[in-house]
Every structure is written in C-alpha cells, then in structure tokens.
Amino acid sequence: MIRTSRRHLERASAAQYTLVAAVLLTFFAQVGVASAARSNPPEDPEAFVVAPTQLVAETLEEIISVLQDPTLSPATRRQKIEALAFAVFDFKTMSKLVLARNWKKLDAGEREEFVAQFKVYLSRNYGSRLDRFRQTEVVISGARVEPRNDVTVFSAIADGEYAGVKLDYRLRQRSGQWRVIDVVIEGVSLVANFRSQFREILSRKGPKALISQLRKKNQQPSSDPSDERATETGS
Amino acid sequence: MLSWERWFTAMRPERMTELDVLPLKRFFLIGFRWIAWPLPVVLGVYLLSACGAWAEEPDDSLPSSVVLEGEVDDGLTTPGRLDPKRAMAAEIEIQREIEEGRIPNPDPWEDFNRRMFRLNEQADVYGLEPAARAWRFITPRILRKAVDNFNALLLMPVVLGNGILQLKPKNAVQDIARIVYNATFGLAGLIDVATMVGIPQNDEDFGQTLGYWGVPSGPYLVMPFFGPSTIRGTVGRLGDSAGTYYFSLMPIWATFMVRGIELVNLRARFIEEFDENRQESFDYYVFLRDAYLQNRRARIGRARGENEMLPGAGEDLYYFDDDEDWEAEDSETQAPSGTPADQDPPDTAKAPSSDRSSDDSN
Numbered sequence: 001m002i003r004t005s006r007r008h009l010e011r012a013s014a015a016q017y018t019l020v021a022a023v024l025l026t027f028f029a030q031v032g033v034a035s036a037a038r039s040n041p042p043e044d045p046e047a048f049v050v051a052p053t054q055l056v057a058e059t060l061e062e063i064i065s066v067l068q069d070p071t072l073s074p075a076t077r078r079q080k081i082e083a084l085a086f087a088v089f090d091f092k093t094m095s096k097l098v099l100a101r102n103w104k105k106l107d108a109g110e111r112e113e114f115v116a117q118f119k120v121y122l123s124r125n126y127g128s129r130l131d132r133f134r135q136t137e138v139v140i141s142g143a144r145v146e147p148r149n150d151v152t153v154f155s156a157i158a159d160g161e162y163a164g165v166k167l168d169y170r171l172r173q174r175s176g177q178w179r180v181i182d183v184v185i186e187g188v189s190l191v192a193n194f195r196s197q198f199r200e201i202l203s204r205k206g207p208k209a210l211i212s213q214l215r216k217k218n219q220q221p222s223s224d225p226s227d228e229r230a231t232e233t234g235s
Numbered sequence: 236m237l238s239w240e241r242w243f244t245a246m247r248p249e250r251m252t253e254l255d256v257l258p259l260k261r262f263f264l265i266g267f268r269w270i271a272w273p274l275p276v277v278l279g280v281y282l283l284s285a286c287g288a289w290a291e292e293p294d295d296s297l298p299s300s301v302v303l304e305g306e307v308d309d310g311l312t313t314p315g316r317l318d319p320k321r322a323m324a325a326e327i328e329i330q331r332e333i334e335e336g337r338i339p340n341p342d343p344w345e346d347f348n349r350r351m352f353r354l355n356e357q358a359d360v361y362g363l364e365p366a367a368r369a370w371r372f373i374t375p376r377i378l379r380k381a382v383d384n385f386n387a388l389l390l391m392p393v394v395l396g397n398g399i400l401q402l403k404p405k406n407a408v409q410d411i412a413r414i415v416y417n418a419t420f421g422l423a424g425l426i427d428v429a430t431m432v433g434i435p436q437n438d439e440d441f442g443q444t445l446g447y448w449g450v451p452s453g454p455y456l457v458m459p460f461f462g463p464s465t466i467r468g469t470v471g472r473l474g475d476s477a478g479t480y481y482f483s484l485m486p487i488w489a490t491f492m493v494r495g496i497e498l499v500n501l502r503a504r505f506i507e508e509f510d511e512n513r514q515e516s517f518d519y520y521v522f523l524r525d526a527y528l529q530n531r532r533a534r535i536g537r538a539r540g541e542n543e544m545l546p547g548a549g550e551d552l553y554y555f556d557d558d559e560d561w562e563a564e565d566s567e568t569q570a571p572s573g574t575p576a577d578q579d580p581p582d583t584a585k586a587p588s589s590d591r592s593s594d595d596s597n
Contacts, residue, residue, distance in 0.1 A: 187533020197517045
C-alpha cells in the first residue's frame with residue numbers, strides 16, 4: 001500500500017516538475033526574447049570583437065591621415081574629420097547616456113534639440129583639440145566584450161607629446177551597426193563627466209535651461225577660426 | 236612632531252647646538268626654519284581669504300542674475316539666486332538620488348572644496364599660468380622635455396618604493412634599470428634613454444599603493460595650492476614626500492627652484508588644455524572633480540593589475556534603465572509620434588545590482 005502510494009506520489013511529482021519546468025521555460029523564453037540579443041554573451045568573443053575593432057582602427061587611420069595631410073586648409077580638414085566622426089559616433093545614445101534618467105523629462109522636441117546641440121558642442125570642442133595631435137600614431141592594444149554585449153576597444157597614443165595616453169572606445173551595436181557611445185581618455189569617461197556636469201543644471205534649472213546654456217556655449221566665439229560653420233549648423 | 240621648543244629653535248638656528256639632535260634631523264630643522272616663519276602666516280592669510288571668498292559670492296558680477304518674466308533661466312546665474320522653492324526641490328531630488336545609491340556622493344565637503352578651488356584658480360590665473368606662458372616663451376621645447384625627464388628621474392625613488400610596497404618585483408627591476416640608465420647614459424636624467432631602450436615608465440605613488448591594498452579613497456578634498464585630492468591622496472602625497480627626502484638635504488632655495496621649475500614646466504605643457512577646459516565646461520569644478528576621481532580610479536585599477544576599467548564597472552553608466560525602454564525609443568524614432576510624457580516613469584527598482592561595486596571611487 002505504502003509503496004504504491006509513494007510511487008504514485010513520485011509519478012505525480014515528476015509530472016508536476018515537467019509541467020512547471022515547461023511553464024518556466026516558456027516564460028523565460030518569452031522574457032528572454034526581448035533582450036536576447038543584448039544579454040546573451042557571444043559564443044566566440046574574439047570573432048565578435050573583430051568588427052568594432054576594425055571600425056575603430058579604420059576611422060583612426062582615416063582621421064590621422066586627414067590630420068597629417070598638409071595640403072588641406074584648417075576648415076576642410078575640420079570638415080572631413082567631422083564627417084568621419086559623425087559617421088562613427090552614436091550621438092543619440094550618447095545624449096541618452098549623458099542625461100540618464102533625465103532623458104525622460106525632455107519632450108520629443110527638446111530631445112531632438114539636445115542631441116543636435118550636444119553634437120555641435122562635441123564637434124566644436126573636440127575638433128579643436130584634435131588639431132594638436134598632428135604627428136601621432138595610435139596603437140590598438142585589444143578589445144573586450146562588456147557584460148551586455150557592448151565592446152570596448154583599447155588604444156594608446158604611441159608617440160609625440162602625448163605618448164602613452166590611453167584612449168578607450170566603447171561601442172554598441174544598434175540595428176546591425178557598431179557605433180561609438182563613449183570615449184574614455186586616461187580613465188576619464190566623456191559620458192560620465194558630462195553626466196555629472198549636466199545633472200546639477202538639470203535638477204536645479206530643468207532641461208530648457210540646459211539646452212539654452214548648451215546653445216549659448218555653441219555660439220560663443222571660439223579661439224579656433226575654422227569653426228564658424230558650427231554655429232550655423234547648431235541653429 | 237615638533238615640540239614648541241624645537242619649533243622656535245628651528246627659527247633660531249644659533250640655538251641649534253643647544254639641542255641634542257641627530258645630524259639628519261638637524262638637516263631637516265635647518266631646512267624647516269626657512270618655511271617655519273612664513274608658513275603660519277601664509278596659511279592664515281589663505282584661510283582668511285577663503286572665508287572672504289565665501290562671504291563675497293564672487294559670481295555677483297554676472298549680468299544675468301535677474302531673470303525676466305517669461306525668459307528662460309539659462310543656468311548661468313548662481314545657484315544662490317535660485318527661486319528657493321526650486322532650489323529646495325533640486326536639493327531633495329539630488330538627496331533622493333544619493334540615498335537610492337545611484338549616485339555615490341564623492342564630495343560631501345563641496346562648499347569648502349569650491350572655496351579652495353576658487354582660490355586655486357586665482358592662484359593659477361594670476362601666478363602659475365603667466366609664469367608657464369613666460370617659461371614656454373623663453374625655453375625651447377627640447378629644454379622643457381629635458382626638465383621633464385630630469386624631474387621624472389628625481390621622482391623615481393617614489394615610483395620604486397611604491398612598486399616595492401605593492402610587491403611588484405618586475406616593476407622594481409624596471410625602475411632600478413631606468414634609474415641607472417637615465418642617470419648615466421641619460422646625462423643625469425636629461426635624456427630619457429630608458430624609454431628608448433624599451434624600459435617602461437611605471438606610474439606609482441603612495442596613494443595608489445594605499446588603493447592597491449584596499450584603502451578607500453575617502454571624500455574628495457581640494458587642497459590649498461595642491462589642487463584636487465582625496466583624503467587618501469593627501470596621505471599618499473605625504474607618504475611620497477618621504478621618497479624625495481633628499482630634497483630636505485638640499486638648501487631650501489634649491490628645493491624651491493627645482494620644484495618651482497618642475498611645476499611651471501608641467502603647467503606649460505597643458506596651457507591649451509586648461510584654457511579649453513575652463514572655457515568649454517559647464518561647471519569647471521565638477522569637470523575637474525570627476526576627471527580627477529575617474530583618472531585616479533583608473534590608475535589604481537591599473538596598479539591592481541586590472542589593466543583597464545573593470546568589466547561591468549560601467550553597468551550603471553551605460554545601462555541606467557531597462558532594455559525595453561531603449562527598444563521603444565528606437566521604434567519611436569522611426570515613427571516620431573509618441574509623446575514621451577506618457578511613458579513610464581523611470582523604474583528605479585530595476586537598477587542593476589552591480590551598482591555598488593562601481594561606487595568605490597577614489
């Protein structure tokens with residue numbers, strides 16, 4: 001008697017387990033599908049990393065060749081670099097990351113405006129910096145897959161005045177295309193730094209004030225004569 | 236450390252023989268007497284002016300302090316001019332974010348730090364920067380490079396000592412080789428021969444050593460004249476001064492000259508960077524603080540052999556929200572009709588659990 005009942009119990013529980021397992025599996029499958037692309041680590045990290053590394057390497061090469069081209073005028077050099085950078089950077093994601101949770105507080109128009117202004121701001125300010133990196137060789141030292149399938153490409157400046165400075169690029173794949181979402185110079189992340197600068201303005205004065213402050217910065221005369229164009233694109 | 240009697244003796248070297256001090260210590264005291272007198276005065280003036288700067292609210296000169304009706308507050312006004320209600324709300328918001336642990340607050344002494352920062356800025360703008368410009372004007376690049384190399388060699392004992400304290404024999408060997416090469420073939424450090432033959436310049440200081448052994452950074456602290464630091468960084472700097480003990484064996488004017496030229500030379504390398512950062516940043520104080528803290532964190536990570544930023548350390552930075560929202564945003568961009576105001580409020584409960592691990596700033 002006891003034996004049969006126990007066997008019965010066992011059988012019941014086995015069936016139940018299967019059922020529960022099946023339910024759980026379908027549940028997780030459904031939940032998982034939404035973020036499968038991002039949360040599953042790649043099977044072959046080394047192969048996974050090739051495309052973003054190549055992108056960074058090619059872009060750097062092109063930028064350096066533009067910088068070293070003596071026939072270009074400062075303005076055209078600037079324009080060419082901007083075109084290269086605009087193709088590689090994902091300004092929208094950068095803006096989102098910079099604003100973090102405050103992104104939600106902006107309405108659609110403000111978001112667009114912010115992305116546009118932030119783009120102008122970055123190209124103006126980092127463009128003028130790039131001009132100093134004339135004779136420079138950059139060596140890519142490796143890449144790493146980050147927890148949610150971003151990729152960080154590590155590089156370092158190999159010669160010149162800034163020899164040894166480490167530059168890391170974080171890339172994210174969006175609809176099949178790799179784009180840079182952050183630049184980390186000697187451990188200092190662009191996104192993190194702007195996030196903390198903007199946080200205070202946002203929480204004290206709101207998004208409108210931030211955007212107008214950004215616009216004001218973009219309209220300020222800059223020491224670099226080659227970027228008068230920047231203010232036009234910003235409006 | 237010094238009793239009062241010794242303090243006064245330090246200022247009156249003719250009494251030095253009355254004290255039974257070791258020769259080495261006597262050297263220290265002789266060196267000390269030169270700064271013994273001005274030190275309290277300088278510090279006093281500095282602190283007084285710090286209080287003064289606090290009282291005067293130096294942003295008063297900004298013209299946009301009056302916000303007209305209907306005009307957008309462009310954020311260029313001082314925080315002190317805010318509508319108190321909004322200021323309160325902002326405080327509460329920031330406080331809430333800190334309490335949620337999303338933002339580790341690295342700077343609990345911000346008021347004091349901002350005052351010190353302002354004074355350091357003044358000291359830089361009126362003292363150091365003109366000196367650096369003049370220095371750059373009168374010296375050729377190769378001389379500035381030689382000064383850099385020479386100072387790097389002077390500081391090598393610090394690097395070596397900290398390499399040893401971090402139990403890194405390979406680094407220590409590299410450092411010794413570097414000292415030997417540069418001091419001999421490099422003409423007493425003027426030429427960086429070691430780098431040419433492939434001996435790397437290690438980057439160590441006592442602050443990193445403390446971080447290496449797990450000492451937390453403590454709050455951010457702006458030191459008068461010395462600039463951004465943390466509690467750990469300050470202790471580290473004191474520790475490092477033991478590595479350059481030979482400075483106290485030199486006559487005091489020589490020390491001041493060497494360190495002064497080193498400082499001006501270093502500043503001359505970054506004139507454009509400083510200008511740009513000042514001009515472009517939205518809040519130069521925050522910019523500098525974050526840059527300093529992040530850079531220190533990265534360097535300590537490197538000292539620990541984590542070569543680069545920890546994987547996952549940026550989880551909160553790069554994924555502050557759940558994924559679905561990002562996908563929704565993507566579809567929204569294709570058909571720009573959605574009103575973002577209707578979207579779900581940010582879900583703080585889903586903050587990644589790895590937040591805490593990334594909080595240990597330096």
